[in-house]
Amino acid sequence: MTAVLMDGKSVAARVREDVADQVETLVEQTGVRPGLATILVGDDPASQVYVASKRKSCVAAGMLDLHRHLLATTTQRELEAVVDELAGDPAVSGILVQLPLPDHLDPDAVIARIPASKDVDGLTTASAGLLARGLPGLRPCTSAGVVELLDAYSIPLDGAHAVVVGRSALVGKPLAQLLVARNATVTTCHSRTASLAEHTVRADIVIAAAGVPGLIDARGVRAGATVVDVGIHRTPTGLCGDVDFHSVRAVAGHLTPVPGGVGPMTIAMLLSNTVTAARHTVSR
Ligand code: NAD
Numbered sequence: 001m002t003a004v005l006m007d008g009k010s011v012a013a014r015v016r017e018d019v020a021d022q023v024e025t026l027v028e029q030t031g032v033r034p035g036l037a038t039i040l041v042g043d044d045p046a047s048q049v050y051v052a053s054k055r056k057s058c059v060a061a062g063m064l065d066l067h068r069h070l071l072a073t074t075t076q077r078e079l080e081a082v083v084d085e086l087a088g089d090p091a092v093s094g095i096l097v098q099l100p101l102p103d104h105l106d107p108d109a110v111i112a113r114i115p116a117s118k119d120v121d122g123l124t125t126a127s128a129g130l131l132a133r134g135l136p137g138l139r140p141c142t143s144a145g146v147v148e149l150l151d152a153y154s155i156p157l158d159g160a161h162a163v164v165v166g167r168s169a170l171v172g173k174p175l176a177q178l179l180v181a182r183n184a185t186v187t188t189c190h191s192r193t194a195s196l197a198e199h200t201v202r203a204d205i206v207i208a209a210a211g212v213p214g215l216i217d218a219r220g221v222r223a224g225a226t227v228v229d230v231g232i233h234r235t236p237t238g239l240c241g242d243v244d245f246h247s248v249r250a251v252a253g254h255l256t257p258v259p260g261g262v263g264p265m266t267i268a269m270l271l272s273n274t275v276t277a278a279r280h281t282v283s284r
Pocket of ligand 1: 193266
């Protein structure tokens with residue numbers, strides 16, 4: 001068997017087009033154009049690239065780019081004041097604080113000031129609580145992107161056994177909850193799990209979000225299973241993920257490549273969250 005590759009680039013492009021249509025409908029109906037406020041503190045090169053890409057996609061979807069670039073010497077109090085100002089500004093639909101922040105700043109205290117209604121990264125405790133309770137809210141972008149990609153390839157979730165490898169607040173935990181909400185039976189594995197492959201090999205869907213290159217190989221995948229690789233690692237020969245692509249491709253039914261799988265979905269879901277946040281703001 002050779003796995004069908006799940007093309008995150010083209011699914012993400014479809015999501016972005018759909019978001020652009022939703023933006024124009026919202027503008028026509030309410031006169032409100034959604035605005036995304038990204039906050040970058042300092043000049044970390046990788047963060048600059050990520051923020052530039054988010055801003056570009058936001059403008060391409062017809063939304064306002066309300067970016068704030070702050071000096072690396074910004075104090076906790078100054079940064080929190082900027083977040084508070086954006087939180088109270090009706091032109092701002094969504095707020096995203098680019099992480100990591102410089103070492104002298106406390107990210108948790110900053111993120112805690114983002115209202116759940118503008119938390120387009122889905123990272124606040126309030127958003128996590130809404131997800132845990134199964135209530136409407138903004139979901140973390142990468143996890144939501146994985147579910148969107150599974151849906152785009154019509155992978156059945158209802159009654160499926162999914163194994164999520166990783167339990168971070170950013171990816172693993174919210175993903176497990178999103179899958180349970182879709183009626184999957186979910187096993188969460190992590191760094192202390194004994195005999196990882198014995199769990200993953202029984203799964204209909206394996207999602208690797210451990211940050212360990214090549215952690216899942218063909219011995220941990222049942223023939224025909226769906227394998228989603230969230231990991232991203234830079235190597236001298238290019239990007240790779242948490243899945244040993246070549247061996248797993250020979251046994252899986254569906255597989256995401258790295259790059260071009262989950263990565264593009266993350267920004268697409270950020271845009272989707274921003275238009276959702278804008279719609280809720282105007283309907284209040
Ligand atoms: P993290 O380091 O916060 O969490 C990793 C998790 O994996 C932990 O819960 C840990 O218990 C588990 N783990 C570590 N080693 C393990 C092992 N040997 N066996 C089983 N579980 C193990 O990382 P994160 O923020 O959740 O990110 C995970 C990966 O996903 C990273 O490679 C990151 O770069 C990537 N990522 C990609 C995107 C994207 O848009 N594609 C977004 C976020 C993160």
